[in-house]
Amino acid sequence: MxxxxxxxxxxxxxxxxxxxxxxxxxxxxxxxxxxxxxxxxxxxxxxxxxxxxxxxxxxxxxxxxxxxxxxxxxxxxxxxxxxxxxxxxxxxxxxxxxxxxxxxxxxxxxxxxxxxxxxxxxxxxxxxxxxxxxxxxxxxxxxxxxxxxxxxxxxxxxxxxxxxxxxxxxxxxxxxxxxxxxxxxxxxxxGMDVLAEALEELRPSLDANGVDLSVLHGGLARFGAVLRNAEAEERVARERAEQLDRLRADVVDRLREGLAIRQVRATRLTDLVVEFLDRGLGRALRNGNPEERKALAERLDRWTEDPDLQAVVEQWWAESADEITVWRRRTAHSFRRRLGSKAFARTFPQTGAVEDLSLLNGHPRRERRRKAARGFGRVGALIGKAADGPLIARVATWLGRSLEPATLTRGAVLMARAGMVLQVAGSAVDVYTLVRNVKEDQELARGRLAVSVALRESGARWAEVITDGTEDEPGLLSGLDGDCEELSARVKEIDERAAVYTRTTDALRDRIGTIREVIADALAHLGHEPVGHSARQYTEGE
The missing domain is CATH 3.40.50.300 (P-loop containing nucleotide triphosphate hydrolases)
Incomplete structure (x- = not known):
């Protein structure tokens, strides 16, 4: 009633x-x-x-x-x-x-x-x-x-x-x-007597199939609700997998660019150092004045301390730091755009993924970092409620990351320590003994070729220490390496999480198919055709 x-x-x-x-x-x-x-x-x-x-x-x-x-x-x-x-x-x-x-x-x-x-x-x-x-x-x-x-x-x-x-x-x-x-x-x-007569007229049909009708109608309603819930869950799982795929694409793009920057900047420093040593060695070998040749050879013997080379490296350091800083900003912008999009927020409503992104713009750096830390503290509390939260939080850490470039002073310290590393390793080259005699004989030519190769190898090793750093002093590109390793870890986490949603989607689709078969059977008992489907399409979910 x-x-x-x-x-x-x-x-x-x-x-x-x-x-x-x-x-x-x-x-x-x-x-x-x-x-x-x-x-x-x-x-x-x-x-x-x-x-x-x-x-x-x-x-x-x-x-x-x-x-x-x-x-x-x-x-x-x-x-x-x-x-x-x-x-x-x-x-x-x-x-x-x-x-x-x-x-x-x-x-x-x-x-x-x-x-x-x-x-x-x-x-x-x-x-x-x-x-x-x-x-x-x-x-x-x-x-x-x-x-x-x-x-x-x-x-x-x-x-x-x-x-x-x-x-x-x-x-x-x-x-x-x-x-x-x-x-x-x-x-x-x-009118109650008239109503009683109406109920009596209805009673035979109730006695005949009232229970059957109740079971079929009630079962259809319940299975319909289960079907809608399963379809909603399947839609959410599918949309989350799709959003994670888009986020993965963003992370992979930023990772590839970071790795490319790392490769290009490391190769660039090696080329600069080797070119500098080649020029110095060539000048010493071509100079006919014994005194000048001796001075050039002695200078080349201490090439790791050469102020001209240090100036070259310092310029490389500054250019590399600027390029890494720009890359980090572009990475943060890419993640901010993705995590702050309406589609992402609608798909992951419980993660609180990006709270007030404007706090990262328009403030002095220290104030930005302070507000970002405070803001993401609140986000963290929300994120903890969802299984996807920790992953999204780790991606979101890029939004508040410090973007300050390394100082040139740190580069000077590394250059000095790189020279010490080469000396300890026995890689220093005695150039003077090979350029003091300009007599062209076969043995001297072979020696000078060996010096050229050794200088190149030493220059490459020295450049590697500058880029990668030592145990005591990290190199400029070691920070970029850490960034790329972190992004690579995010790709793996996203793949694992997306795989969960893909498996969930497949399982729900199987369940939806089974529910549709039950509904189609109930409708057939009632003599109804499923709305908008042929019987085959309905059971197969087409």
């Missing part, structure tokens, strides 16, 4: 119980405000009446509870107030016509339409019984026409016969009688 709140459903049930001579102490309470919070069953004369919360009561829990009870009903008693349909019609249409997309079956063919509180229609039934009867007939016709006129397009609802509408007054004049004899003076006009 259903209807909008305040249509007298509880009073109607109370009257049925009174007529069945139920103990007055067991009668349900009746109140002006919404009283019924959940479906309540009453067995009366071999039938189970279910009193449901009223529609449009303004209470979501009541509304949901009423809707949950309708699919299980083998028949429906739908109550209307004396002024007939009021407010929204969605609930009424759902009961009468169902919703094929949600697998809710319409109940019109098993619905008794009841206009309750007929004593409020107009003339007093005692003073003007004929006029009262005529007014009730008009109300019945009015309701039938209203239902026909407002049938949803495409619902296929057949015309409503006015004879299927009953006018009753379950609680005449609102005096809430508690014994059968209390209502005897009103039985000639209150």
């Amino acid at each position: 259903c209807g909008d709140y305040n249509t007298g459903k509880s009073s109607f049930i109370r009257r049925q119980l009174v007529d069945a001579e139920t103990d007055p102490d067991e009668l349900p309470a009746v109140a002006a405000m919404p009283q019924t919070a959940e479906p309540t069953s009453y067995e009366i004369d071999g039938l189970v009446f279910v009193d449901t919360p009223g529609f449009q009561s303004g209470r979501k829990a009541h509304h949901a509870a009423a809707h949950s009870a309708v699919p299980d009903a083998a028949a429906v008693l739908y109550l209307f107030p004396p002024n007939l349909v009021v407010g929204k019609r969605d609930d009424l249409d759902l009961v009468l016509d169902g919703d094929p997309e949600r697998h809710l079956q319409g109940k019109l063919d098993r619905t008794v339409l009841i206009i309750n509180r007929s004593d409020q229609i107009g003339p007093d039934p005692f003073d003007a019984p004929e006029e009262f009867a005529l007014r009730c007939a008009r109300k019945r016709m009015e309701l039938a026409q209203a239902l026909d006129r407002t049938a949803p397009p495409g619902s296929g609802r057949p015309p409503v016969d006015p004879d299927r509408v009953v006018c009753v007054s379950a609680d005449p004049y609102g005096f809430q009688g508690s014994r059968r004899e209390h209502f005897d003076p009103h039985r000639h006009w209150d």
